[in-house]
Amino acid sequence: MSNTANTARRGRPANPQSNRQARLSAQAARVAAGGTISKGRPAVEGSARQQRLAEKAARIAAGEVIKRGRKAKAKETVAA
DSSP: OOOOOOOSOOSOOOOTTSHHHHHHHHHHHHHHTTOOOOOSOOOOTTOHHHHHHHHHHHHHHTTOOOOOSOOOOOOOOOOO
């Protein structure tokens, strides 16, 4: 068995004229120019979810311990 390195390129070659490659190069140019790339859906300021998140952040900043998950269900005792 020999330990020669395989120099052949693997995988499917990228098409430089494809829409995806054009989009990726435009994003790279925007970042190189000092811009930013925002991904995902933008948050709507003042929405109910943003208000809940702000209240939660305020409670955490105040030092309150925030527990994750649903509250434990009270267990019933059966008298026999």
